[in-house]
């Protein structure tokens with residue numbers, strides 16, 4: 001290896017040479033000459049998608065599978081290293097291509113053309129996708145028909161198209177627009193029947209209005225069908241959800257009572273075979289979790305609670321045999337203070353941001369917790385977005 005060899009990929013996706021220079025669209029093992037010429041090495045693959053690298057949906061298609069998996073692990077290791085923490089990092093789980101079950105596309109009507117796709121990298125321009133290597137084929141199959149539909153609906157602006165695979169089929173929420181008139185209604189029904197759509201809702205600023213939903217939409221979590229509000233948070237792939245759930249169950253063992261914090265629709269709540277207290281600030285999500293758990297007669301105790309303003313106290317946390325938390329990207333700094341001091345024997349921390357995870361982990365480790373292991377999960381294949389599940393325990397006295 002020479003000083004001009006790319007030795008790692010930084011958090012934002014640039015390759016970094018041994019002598020500290022940055023190169024976009026490079027892979028470990030490539031070499032960067034002094035004049036900026038990049039020579040591809042053994043881990044540089046031909047990006048499969050015709051839209052790469054313009055499309056902002058993927059940033060790292062030039063990495064082969066080995067170097068992408070190493071990137072995912074390295075993101076977590078470097079964030080922890082920055083806080084002075086070392087631990088065992090398991091083999092990452094990487095979602096296969098074409099498995100993304102939810103995505104937000106952007107639509108724009110301009111000059112008689114309807115553009116529909118992901119935004120360009122670092123730009124508002126929309127890439128009119130003709131192929132996609134990350135979307136589930138059942139969702140990608142709707143992209144061309146949706147362009148036709150939007151034209152028929154007289155969509156004349158810019159808006160978002162949220163696509164989700166519900167138990168009943170594709171669920172679509174279109175924002176920034178609401179169709180009007182009988183021809184639009186007829187075009188919508190014909191589209192939904194032809195493509196076996198589970199639901200279509202529009203949100204023109206007043207909240208989602210559902211115009212098609214022949215059977216109530218659900219998403220099955222841990223074997224429990226949960227009512228699915230439009231554009232809800234779901235783990236991005238089914239296999240990614242399974243990898244995170246398996247890690248959480250492995251971490252917590254066989255507890256009698258568990259707190260699931262930032263519970264969402266109940267991805268972990270429903271998978272845990274115990275009494276589960278579920279705290280969540282989103283009213284719609286919590287209402288669905290409650291309805292799903294009640295219908296399935298699960299011993300779940302939901303609470304609508306803002307965990308940033310009102311984190312669980314030490315006394316509340318001490319009642320549980322295990323705590324699971326899965327906060328948004330900003331992490332759980334406020335909740336980590338009480339977690340650091342509580343007596344619960346085990347914490348399973350699921351994170352979609354290694355940097356805030358490492359910050360919160362430092363608070364826990366400073367208070368005597370240790371990280372037993374971390375399971376990296378790359379659900380957003382070929383992106384710089386990395387997830388993980390970690391097990392925290394208190395070391396037993398010698």
Ligand SMILES: C[S@@+](CC[C@H](N)C(=O)[O-])C[C@H]1O[C@@H](n2cnc3c(N)ncnc32)[C@H](O)[C@@H]1O
Pocket residue numbers: 233234235262263264265266267268279280281282285305306307308309326327328352
């Ligand atoms: C990363 S998602 C995880 C959801 C769920 N655990 C899952 O796997 O599907 C984070 C969740 O935290 C919720 N949330 C965001 N801010 C919150 C707050 N201040 N208090 C409680 N929940 C919050 C969001 O509504 C969202 O459901």
